[in-house]
Amino acid sequence: MSSAPIRSFIQARDPSVDRRFRPRPMRRVNLIKLISEDEEENDSWSDTESEHGSETTESISTSSNSTQTDGALVYLRLRPTTDGVVSSSYTTDKNVFITRNSSDRVGKNLTEKHFTFSDIISSSVPQASVYDTCIRKSIETEENLTILTYGTSGSGKTYTQIGNTENPGLIPRALEHIFTFYGSQVQDYPCVSIVNAAINFLNVNEIEDHVKLRRKVLVATNTERCNHERLKDLVLSEHGFESNDSEEKRVFVWVSFAEIYNEMVYDLLNPSYEQQLSKKKGLTIVSNKGQVFIKNLTSICVRNSFEAQLLLRAGTQRITFGSTAVNNHSSRSHFVFFIDVITVSPPDVVEFHSYKFCDLAGSERLHKTQNVGNRLKEAQRINTSLLVLGRCLDAVYHNQQKKNADVVPYRESKLTTLLQAPLVGKEKMTMIVNINPLDEYFEENLNVLSFASIAKNIIFKQKPKKLVKRSRYSWLACNVPLNQSLSTNENTEYLREEIKILNNEVENLTNEVARLERELTTQEMSLRKELISGNEAIVQRIEENWRRRLDQQKNYYEGRIQILQDQLKNQRNFYEEKIRTQQLHNKSNGSPKDGSIYVTDSGSDADADDSDLN
Numbered sequence: 001m002s003s004a005p006i007r008s009f010i011q012a013r014d015p016s017v018d019r020r021f022r023p024r025p026m027r028r029v030n031l032i033k034l035i036s037e038d039e040e041e042n043d044s045w046s047d048t049e050s051e052h053g054s055e056t057t058e059s060i061s062t063s064s065n066s067t068q069t070d071g072a073l074v075y076l077r078l079r080p081t082t083d084g085v086v087s088s089s090y091t092t093d094k095n096v097f098i099t100r101n102s103s104d105r106v107g108k109n110l111t112e113k114h115f116t117f118s119d120i121i122s123s124s125v126p127q128a129s130v131y132d133t134c135i136r137k138s139i140e141t142e143e144n145l146t147i148l149t150y151g152t153s154g155s156g157k158t159y160t161q162i163g164n165t166e167n168p169g170l171i172p173r174a175l176e177h178i179f180t181f182y183g184s185q186v187q188d189y190p191c192v193s194i195v196n197a198a199i200n201f202l203n204v205n206e207i208e209d210h211v212k213l214r215r216k217v218l219v220a221t222n223t224e225r226c227n228h229e230r231l232k233d234l235v236l237s238e239h240g241f242e243s244n245d246s247e248e249k250r251v252f253v254w255v256s257f258a259e260i261y262n263e264m265v266y267d268l269l270n271p272s273y274e275q276q277l278s279k280k281k282g283l284t285i286v287s288n289k290g291q292v293f294i295k296n297l298t299s300i301c302v303r304n305s306f307e308a309q310l311l312l313r314a315g316t317q318r319i320t321f322g323s324t325a326v327n328n329h330s331s332r333s334h335f336v337f338f339i340d341v342i343t344v345s346p347p348d349v350v351e352f353h354s355y356k357f358c359d360l361a362g363s364e365r366l367h368k369t370q371n372v373g374n375r376l377k378e379a380q381r382i383n384t385s386l387l388v389l390g391r392c393l394d395a396v397y398h399n400q401q402k403k404n405a406d407v408v409p410y411r412e413s414k415l416t417t418l419l420q421a422p423l424v425g426k427e428k429m430t431m432i433v434n435i436n437p438l439d440e441y442f443e444e445n446l447n448v449l450s451f452a453s454i455a456k457n458i459i460f461k462q463k464p465k466k467l468v469k470r471s472r473y474s475w476l477a478c479n480v481p482l483n484q485s486l487s488t489n490e491n492t493e494y495l496r497e498e499i500k501i502l503n504n505e506v507e508n509l510t511n512e513v514a515r516l517e518r519e520l521t522t523q524e525m526s527l528r529k530e531l532i533s534g535n536e537a538i539v540q541r542i543e544e545n546w547r548r549r550l551d552q553q554k555n556y557y558e559g560r561i562q563i564l565q566d567q568l569k570n571q572r573n574f575y576e577e578k579i580r581t582q583q584l585h586n587k588s589n590g591s592p593k594d595g596s597i598y599v600t601d602s603g604s605d606a607d608a609d610d611s612d613l614n
C-alpha cells in the first residue's frame with residue numbers, strides 16, 4: 001500500500017490537491033533575517049574548534065543535581081508603599097488575592113482575582129533574604145539559572161537585580177557568593193572560555209590578547225576599591241557564605257553584559273560602546289544546537305569579585321535610563337548580566353554553567369507614563385517585546401496540552417530569542433514578579449499577575465542541561481603561568497598596564513583618605529560645637545540656679561532687715577514715750593536738782609524686745 005505523499009509548501013502545487021488544505025507556513029517569516037541567522041548558526045560550530053578540538057569528545061549531559069522537575073519558580077515581590085490606597089490583600093500560603101479598593105469598580109468581574117506563587121515576598125523582606133530564597137542554592141549546586149524580574153514600571157525590578165550601596169541586589173550578592181564559594185580555585189589567566197556556546201581552550205596568543213583586553217576594559221572604569229570593600233563586608237556579614245575550595249579544581253569566571261534597547265542588542269562592556277550606540281550597530285543573537293548566545297559579545301575573565309563588581313558598575317552606567325511620570329530613573333531597555341563559570345577538574349573534566357540575570361523593562365500604560373517622542377517609541381518597543389514574551393509563554397503552556405505543538409514565536413523579539421533555553425525548560429528559570437500594590441496600578445498589576453500565572457503553570461518535559469566536556473589535556477592546558485605565556489615585550493606592556501591600574505588605585509585611595517579626613521574634620525568641628533553648646537547650656541542652667549538662690553536669700557534678708565528696722569523703731573518710740581512720761585512725772589513732782597532721770601521697772605519689756613535683735 002503506497003503511503004500518502006508528504007505535503008510541502010515549497011513544492012509546486014499538484015492541481016488535484018484541494019488548495020484550501022495545502023500546507024502553509026505557520027506565520028509570516030522574514031526570509032532575509034532567517035538566512036543571515038542560519039548562516040551564523042553554521043559558522044558558530046567551526047569557530048569552536050581549538051587546538052585541543054581534535055582530541056576532545058563533547059557531550060551535553062543532564063545535570064545530576066538539578067532540582068527542576070516541573071516548571072519555573074515564580075515569586076511575587078511587593079514594593080513598599082508610602083502613601084495611597086493599597087489594592088491587594090494577601091493570604092499567607094503562597095496565594096495572593098487581589099481586589100480593587102476604589103468604589104467605582106466594585107461589583108465588576110475585573111475587581112477580584114486569585115493567584116498562586118512559589119512564594120510571596122512581602123515588602124518588609126530584605127534583599128539578603130530575597131537572595132537566599134531565589135538564588136543561593138543554585139550557586140552552591142552549580143546549576144544553570146536564568147533569573148528574570150518582571151513587572152510594571154517603578155515596581156522595583158532594577159532594585160531587586162542591582163539594588164544600591166546600602167541594599168545590594170541579587171547580582172552583586174551572587175558575585176560575592178561565587179568568589180567566596182570557589183575561593184583560591186579561581187584562576188587569573190583565561191585558559192578556557194565559552195566561544196559560540198561551546199567550551200574552547202585558548203592558546204598563548206589568545207590568552208595574551210584577552211589579558212590586554214581585560215586591562216583595557218578595567219582601566220577604563222573608575223576603580224573604587226574602598227567602596228567594594230564596604231560592599232563585600234556587608235554582603236558577607238549578611239550571608240556568611242562558605243567556601244568550597246578544598247577540591248583540586250581550576251575555575252574560570254567570565255562576565256558579560258548586554259542591553260536590548262529598541263530591539264537592538266548592545267554590548268555594555270565593549271570599549272567602543274559609544275560608537276556602536278551612535279552607529280546603531282547592534283549584535284546578532286544566534287543559536288547553536290539549542291544553545292543561544294550573542295555573537296561577539298565582550299566577555300571578560302575576572303580574577304576576583306572586585307573586578308566583577310567594577311564591570312557590573314561600568315555596564316550599569318551605560319544602561320539607557322530615562323525619566324517618566326511613574327519612575328524618574330526608569331530603565332528604557334532590557335538588560336542581561338551573564339556570569340559564566342567553567343570548572344576544570346583533573347584529569348580531564350570540563351564543566352560549564354551560567355547565570356543570566358535579566359531585568360526586563362517595565363510594561364507601561366502610556367497615559368500614566370505621559371511619554372512622548374523617544375520615550376514613547378521606547379515604551380512601544382518595550383510593550384511589544386513583553387507582549388511577545390507573553391505569547392511565547394502562552395504557546396509553551398498550551399503546547400503541553402496538545403498533541404501537535406504550535407510554533408512558539410521566539411524569534412519575533414530579541415528578548416525571547418535570547419531567553420529561548422529557559423523558556424523551553426533547558427535551563428532552570430526563576431521569575432520574580434514585582435508589583436507596586438497601589439490601587440492606581442490595579443489593572444497593570446492584574447495583567448502582570450495573569451502573565452506570571454501562565455509562567456507558573458508551565459510544566460517542562462525536559463530537564464535542565466549542563467555542558468560537560470572530556471578533554472585529555474584539559475588540566476594541563478589550564479596551567480599557563482604568566483612568565484611562560486607572555487613574551488618579554490608583552491610582559492613589559494602588561495606590567496605597565498598593571499602599574500597604571502595600581503597608580504589609579506593609589507590615586508583613588510589618596511582621594512578617599514582626603515575625603516575621610518575632611519569628613520573627620522567636619523565631624524570633629526561639629527562635635528566641638530555640640531560640646532560647647534552643651535556646656536554653655538549647663539553653665540547657663542547653673543548660673544540661673546545661683547541667681548534664683550541669690551534672689552531668694554536677698555528677699556529673705558531684706559525681709560529680716562525690714563522686721564528689725566520696725567522693731568528698732570518700736571523700741572525707740574517706746575523709750576521716747578518713757579522719757580516723756582518720766583519728764584512729765586518729774587515736772588509734776590519737782591525735778592531733781594542734778595537733772596537725773598528716774599527709770600521705772602517697766603524697762604523689762606525693752607529687755608525682752610532686745611532678744612529679737614540677737
Ligand SMILES: Nc1ncnc2c1ncn2[C@@H]1O[C@H](COP(=O)(O)OP(=O)(O)OP(=O)(O)O)[C@@H](O)[C@H]1O
Nearest residue numbers: 079080153154155156157158159327330331361362
Ligand atoms: N523593595 C523595595 N524597597 C525599597 N525601595 C524600593 C523597593 N522596590 C523599589 N524600590 C524603590 O522604588 C524606585 C523604583 O524602583 P526601580 O527603579 O527598581 O523600578 P523598576 O521596576 O526597575 O522601574 P522601570 O521599569 O521603570 O525601570 C527606586 O527608587 C527603588 O529604590
